Structures are given as structure tokens and as C-alpha cells.
Amino acid sequence: MIRRRKTRIVNVGPIKMGSKADIVIQSMTKVPTEDIRRCVKEVKELTDAGCGLVRIAVPTKADTAAFAKIVQKVDVPLIADIHFSPARAIEAIEAGAAKIRLNPGNIKKRKDILRIIDAAKMHKIAIRVGVNEASIRDLKKQDVSASGRVALMLREMKKYVRIFESRDFRQLVLSAKSSDTVRTIEINRRIAESFDYPIHLGLTHAGLPEDAIVPSSVALGTLLAEGIGDTVRVSIAGKGVLEVKIAQQILAALGYCRRAKVELIVCPTCGRAQIDIIKLAKKIEKALININKPLRIAVMGCVVNGPGEAADADLAICAAKNKGYFYRHGRRISVVPEDKIIKVLLKEIEKLKPANTK
Numbered sequence: 573m574i575r576r577r578k579t580r581i582v583n584v585g586p587i588k589m590g591s592k593a594d595i596v597i598q599s600m601t602k603v604p605t606e607d608i609r610r611c612v613k614e615v616k617e618l619t620d621a622g623c624g625l626v627r628i629a630v631p632t633k634a635d636t637a638a639f640a641k642i643v644q645k646v647d648v649p650l651i652a653d654i655h656f657s658p659a660r661a662i663e664a665i666e667a668g669a670a671k672i673r674l675n676p677g678n679i680k681k682r683k684d685i686l687r688i689i690d691a692a693k694m695h696k697i698a699i700r701v702g703v704n705e706a707s708i709r710d711l712k713k714q715d716v717s718a719s720g721r722v723a724l725m726l727r728e729m730k731k732y733v734r735i736f737e738s739r740d741f742r743q744l745v746l747s748a749k750s751s752d753t754v755r756t757i758e759i760n761r762r763i764a765e766s767f768d769y770p771i772h773l774g775l776t777h778a779g780l781p782e783d784a785i786v787p788s789s790v791a792l793g794t795l796l797a798e799g800i801g802d803t804v805r806v807s808i809a810g811k812g813v814l815e816v817k818i819a820q821q822i823l824a825a826l827g828y829c830r831r832a833k834v835e836l837i838v839c840p841t842c843g844r845a846q847i848d849i850i851k852l853a854k855k856i857e858k859a860l861i862n863i864n865k866p867l868r869i870a871v872m873g874c875v876v877n878g879p880g881e882a883a884d885a886d887l888a889i890c891a892a893k894n895k896g897y898f899y900r901h902g903r904r905i906s907v908v909p910e911d912k913i914i915k916v917l918l919k920e921i922e923k924l925k926p927a928n929t930k
């Protein structure tokens with residue numbers, strides 16, 4: 573139902589990025605890059621969780637040296653995040669980065685940018701031009717309106733991209749981030765209208781997980797629902813694995829991907845609920861934690877509305893007094909006592925092939 577915005581394809585190592593490819597989830601390592609052992613461990617945790625690309629910060633020469641070693645020890649393409657130093661960009665490219673990220677607010681001299689472009693061309697790697705609202709100089713000095721801020725971010729992007737295009741470099745991915753949800757949506761719409769490069773979506777400095785989930789889901793979800801976005805990163809002040817899980821949930825909610833794990837649907841409960849549904853749902857969630865089938869399981873409080881509302885679930889349990897009615901793909905299959913619900917559910921899951929999931 574959602575039509576992706578058409579883009580050119582950019583190669584990030586073996587990964588294709590753009591409208592003809594799947595949307596790639598990415599995240600960043602959060603341990604010091606020089607700590608190679610922990611960094612490799614974190615990259616592996618992220619990829620096990622479903623992360624397709626991992627970004628690593630390389631602020632120092634020692635970091636790019638560590639980056640070269642990390643590249644050798646992991647299976648996933650790595651992105652080097654460059655801060656202020658053009659030298660770090662060249663080192664990271666030579667160290668085996670599949671993509672580097674440049675912030676136009678930090679690396680500004682044309683001769684430095686051209687040197688980086690030439691190295692990227694030689695090593696056939698991609699570059700993300702990542703405009704960050706907070707790094708735009710004109711915004712630091714002035715009191716600029718929201719639309720003025722968006723216009724300045726777009727101007728910065730256009731100026732920078734022109735340099736790449738003057739060198740006939742098209743392996744570009746674009747991003748513009750703000751910590752403001754509405755401005756993030758607006759600037760990405762403007763970028764989508766102005767360029768045909770893949771877009772990296774993210775809301776920057778979104779906050780602690782409990783504060784970040786809603787604004788990130790609104791910003792990314794709005795844009796993705798409009799077909800904008802080819803790679804996503806959810807930024808939270810928390811574990812990278814959680815960023816990946818939230819990104820997966822946003823993509824799955826829009827039908828962009830199937831969930832890797834069980835999706836548990838629980839009715840909000842009301843006066844009709846015949847058993848403590850929240851308690852039952854928590855027990856079920858715990859019992860399903862290691863099940864890696866993309867199934868949709870519904871836990872409903874009653875047999876009045878439950879069966880209808882859970883009709884598209886692979887399995888539904890609709891509670892009645894001291895018992896649960898089991899439904900498979902909308903058809904009632906059994907009635908079991910309350911204390912046997914989890915045991916029967918696990919048996920039913922074993923038999924089931926996924927169906928009806930988005």
C-alpha cells in the first residue's frame with residue numbers, strides 16, 4: 573500500500589540501499605572504539621538483533637587504527653562516523669569502511685571534501701552527507717523560525733551535494749537531523765523532493781528510551797508512511813539493541829518487514845474481561861521470549877469482542893471465567909482451563925506456520 577519514493581541505488585559494501593531494496597536498520601556502537609574487544613562484541617549483538625549496518629565513531633587516529641581491526645573481525649559492513657578531521661575520513665576509507673558519514677557543518681573546506689571524494693571513489697565506498705541542525709553555523713547565531721531552519725538545512729545540503737556531483741560522485745546517502753520531530757519530518761520531505769539519493773532517517777538526541785520512543789516513531793513513521801526513507805536509525809540514550817528493536821517495530825507496523833519474533837497483541841481490557849489479562853499477557857510474553865517465529869498471537873479478555881478483534885492473529889486466546897478459548901486463524905479450536913493456557917499455547921505454536929502476519 574505504501575509506495576516508496578524512487579531513488580537511485582547506492583552500494584554499501586554488499587548491501588544495496590534505495591527504493592528497490594529493503595529498508596536497512598542501522599545503529600551505532602556506544603563503547604570506546606579503541607576497545608576493540610568490546611566494540612566487536614557490541615557489533616555482533618547489534619547484528620544478531622537485526623541491525624544491517626553498524627556505525628562506529630572514529631574521532632582519533634587510534635580509533636581509525638582500531639576500526640581497521642574491527643572491520644576484519646565482523647561480518648557486517650561498517651560505517652565510520654567522521655567528526656572534524658578530513659584525515660580521519662581518509663584513514664577510515666583506507667581501513668575498510670563501507671560508508672563514511674560526513675557532517676557539512678564540521679568538514680567545510682572544498683579541497684578537503686574533494687580529497688575525501690577521490691579516496692571514496694578509489695575504494696568504491698558510499699558517503700552519507702549528514703546535515704545536523706545543531707551544527708549549522710547560521711543557526712547558532714540567529715533566532716531563526718522553524719521554516720527558516722528547514723530552509724537553511726536544505727541550503728546546506730544542496731551546497732554540499734553540489735561539490736560531490738561536480739566530481740561525478742553519486743554514491744551518496746542523505747540525512748538531515750534535528751531533535752525536533754516536526755522539523756525532522758519537514759526537512760526530509762524537502763530533501764525527498766529535491767534529490768533522488770537514498771535517505772537515512774533519524775531523530776537526533778531523542779532522549780532516554782521512555783522519552784524517545786514516541787517522537788522517533790512519529791517522525792520516522794510519518795516519513796516512512798509517505799514512502800520516504802531507505803535506512804533508519806532510532807537514536808536513544810540507551811542500548812543499541814533497543815534502538816534496533818524499536819526500528820523493527822516501526823517498520824513492521826507499516827508493513828515494511830515481517831517481525832522476526834512473535835508479535836503479542838493484548839486487548840486493553842475492560843469491564844467484560846473475565847480474567848486478569850495483563851497478568852496472563854506478561855506470563856505469555858515471558859514464555860515466548862525465545863521463540864523466533866514471526867507469528868501474531870492475540871490475548872483477549874472476553875469471547876464477546878475478542879474473537880472478532882483477533883481474527884487476523886495466527887493464534888488467539890479469548891478468556892472466559894477460569895478458561896481460555898483458543899482460535900487458530902480465526903477458527904475456534906479448543907477450550908482449556910486457565911492454568912493450562914501457556915502449555916497449550918506453546919504446543920500450538922510448535923505446530924504453526926506463520927500466516928496472516930503483515
Ligand code: SF4
Binds near residue numbers: 840842844872876877
Ligand atoms: S476483548 Fe473483551 S475484554 Fe478486551 S477490551 Fe475488548 S471487549 Fe473488553
